[in-house]
Amino acid sequence: MTELALRADGLGKRYRRHWALKDCSLQIPRGHVVGLVGPNGAGKSTLLNLMAGLLAPTRGAIEVLGGPPARDSRHLARVGFVSQDASLYAWLSVEDHLRLGAHCNPWWDDAAAHARLDELGLHPRQRAGKLSGGQRAQLSLTIALAKRPDLLLLDEPVASLDPLARREFLGLLMSTVAGSGVSIVLSSHLVSDIERVCDYLIVLTDSRVRVAAEIEDLVAAHHRLIGPRAEGDPVPANQTVIAEADTNRQRILVVRSDGPVVEPGWEIEPVSLEDLVVAYMGEAVLGGSAASKVKGATG
């Protein structure tokens, strides 16, 4: 697959005087389930809306599936979008929403859409305005999936759901798209959601992309180094320090290294995805065993 799911070059979006997204350059191949993670207001929604063609970039260029977003109806047909609040027409029934989809999309899979409704237990006559947050999200996803898109964009699809519904939603999503080759970009501010379903990670903070790579590679390339605390000790060579924390006795680093890590005098630990994300978000990293050690030391 030579066509990229997303290519962004110096992409930026400004609202009045505030940059919601800045200098974003990405190349993501097709076939991934991409997790877009970052704190609220980091620019996740902005990036997804730019990809859906609902926003126009202020700077730079963006291409989705090899073309500018929403360029024509054919391109629109290839991209499914589930917005943050699961935008639906409150006065239209569940069934009317499927009719809407059927009338507005060339490759609409009506049988699959209705089967999903049955599976979800959504009553066709129910007005969308009367649905719960979870049901709205499910209906939105049903519409997006029935388009049979090549790329599915999900903007905080589970933000309004309780943990159980969250698990169910993501589980259903993954089982539906398994093996279909559809690329997915989904945003969340919870790493656990991402960890469960994604194989590619983008960390966004302060309107900027901090890291973007396959999760497997990321986890393999990052380590936690714990060493004795000594004033002015040099940071181990050949490592890029992502985050560091000093305690009374210890120094804890999260580093990225491309080769094998051999650091005499340092204890080397693997780093969890959550710690990795938190490290990129620029917070102190005291997860796992290190945290308990620190606790013991200070307490």
Add this chain to the structure above:
Amino acid sequence: MTWLAWRQLRSQAVIAGVLLCVLVVLLALTGPHLLHYADTVVKSCASHHNCVAATANFRALAHLASAYSVLVIVVPVLFGVFWGAPLVARELEAGTFRLAWTQSVTRVRWIATRLAMATLLAAAITALLSVAVTWWQGPVDRLDQALFNKFDQRDLVPVAYAVFAVTLGTLIGAIVRRTVAAMAATLGCFALVRYISQQYVRPNLFAPLQRSTPFRAPTLVGPSTLGHGITPPNPNDWVLSDQVLTRSGRVIGEYGGIGSNGSFGFSVSTSGSAVFTGVGRCPNRLPVPPGGIRSHLTHAQSGAVQAAIQRCVNSFHLREVLRYQPTSHYWPLQWSEAAIFLAAAALLSVVAVWWVRHHLP
């Protein structure tokens, strides 16, 4: 996309259609009787010398006429406010544009289809309403003989107003992005445009005809002739202005009066030298009766005063000039005004499509 555009208007269109049907039935039931009464009793009333009673009866039969006329004026506004203004604004407010614009329909086609659907439905409903009311009002209008007073409640122009109102509302809604604010703004803008067109465009679309007579003083005794010095050839003609001009062409009054308050008067000294108020000093003296000019005058005395006044007035060579649109201009004006509003609507549609394409959200 057509399905969605129709689905979004369906319930309101059905309500409007039902109301229209009720009205049409009402008009169809009462119209023939009204027409028959006008053609028989009113037409022949002069020969029976009972025209006052006949017209009064006819007016009673047609007592809803003004209500129907108001309806024809109001309906286009309602379409602009309730169909036009929310068309884009509500989508933006409710966030549903994110659903609508991520289906396999480009924004340009989305707005074009929705706009076309709304304008066509509004035009069709207004057209039926206008045809029905115009037919029903026929006998009333023939009696009233004031064709142009009802210009914007009859025939073609209401349809053009409706189309214009919907596109205006849509564009305002797309720019303002708030439904209620857009509704208010649409109402205001539409009223303003209609006022300007009525006051400044319609009277001047075609060169008005003129009629001119020497200015005559109103008679002192008997019914006052002030303001009735000149009339258009056909009572249905639309009088634009009725001005009093000096010999040099300066306008000094309107509707047979002098000055801004339309009065006619003289200040007379005891010696009889007089000033024609607002015009100038009379060359002749006015005969002042022993009891003063305000005293009760005998017939001969008032005749002498009248003659002297007329001599004074004549000395200034004033003219009364009537500008009017003849009845024959009615249809050309209907077509022209409808064309102007439709052209404006087309322009607004293009701007609305462009705005939705490039400036939203």
